[in-house]
Amino acid sequence: MTARENDGPPTRVLVVDDDEGIRVLLASVLAAPGCTVTTAATGVDALRIVRGEEFDAILLDRLLPDVDAVQIVTALRAAAPSAAIVMLSAVDDVDARVAGLRLGADDFLTKPFHVSEVLARIDAVRRRGMPIDDPDVLRYADLEFDLAGQRVRRGGEVVPLTPTELRLLRFLLENAERVLSRGQLLDHVWRYDFGGNSEVVEKAVSTLRRKVDAGRPPLIQTVRGFGYCLRADPS
Incomplete structure (x- = not known):
């Protein structure tokens, strides 16, 4: 078909x-x-x-x-x-x-x-949040997100991600070097009201970090007391 x-x-x-x-x-x-x-x-x-x-x-x-x-x-x-x-x-x-x-x-x-x-x-x-007709590629350091193909590469190697992980990474890339709160991630990635529950965000970010940063300099940073940030410099 x-x-x-x-x-x-x-x-x-x-x-x-x-x-x-x-x-x-x-x-x-x-x-x-x-x-x-x-x-x-x-x-x-x-x-x-x-x-x-x-x-x-x-x-x-x-x-x-x-x-x-x-x-x-x-x-x-x-x-x-x-x-x-x-x-x-x-x-x-x-x-x-x-x-x-x-x-x-x-x-x-x-x-x-x-x-x-x-x-x-x-x-x-x-x-959700992934227009298929956008031919652009989001880039940060050695990380690339092909919006049209919904494909992510790190250092030229494909990183298989779930639809939710793709939405999460895209939001981080679109706001690179900006600290995003757990509430902002819930609103923009899941678009549900979980009564302030942040466990969904924490688990998703942890899984995404293991995939994207595996064996490479970390890009997904935790900013204690605030949220998360895509940044090459952890300081």
């Missing part, structure tokens, strides 16, 4: 849920605008599928019968680093949303949900 234009939901979606009714519903809804949909009832099946195919987005039930949520998100992220993961959960509160995002999901959707919101969330999480 020819890939869709970037004004709608992604082409390749994996739906992972042990509820057959939800799998059938989502497959039907996502297929209507032209997506290619694959479904899995267990975490084991999802991992097997992801290791053999590429996906733009993964809709993932938070409570699967055969695997722990932490294990499955970590494994899926490793197998499909560029796929947007939208976690589905029957629990609707701030702690649940924070927990889902801390696990590594890019967005969180509560059951029962409106099917139109599913399409909007998938689309938004992939495009």
Whole structure:
């Protein structure tokens, strides 16, 4: 199938849920605008599928019968680093949303949900803050962010990042050498109100730092008491 234009939901979606009714519903809804949909009832099946195919987005039930949520998100992220993961959960509160995002999901959707919101969330999480028609490349030191290709290189080597990590790094690059508070990062990267909870930011920055700064002079600096900054000079 020819890939869709970037004004709608992604082409390749994996739906992972042990509820057959939800799998059938989502497959039907996502297929209507032209997506290619694959479904899995267990975490084991999802991992097997992801290791053999590429996906733009993964809709993932938070409570699967055969695997722990932490294990499955970590494994899926490793197998499909560029796929947007939208976690589905029957629990609707701030702690649940924070927990889902801390696990590594890019967005969180509560059951029962409106099917139109599913399409909007998938689309938004992939495009949020990343215009595809901008041909420019953001650069700082030996770090390059190709906005059109949504690809990051450090010292000429590709650094695989998740959609959330891409948004976070882009915001840091656009504000290089400026200290950004945790609240600013929450507002601009996640665009959710977590009641001031900064754990999501801290975990995301820590993971991003391990990927971008691995074996190289550190660029992502922690400014104690204030927030974070992209700066070659740690002082």
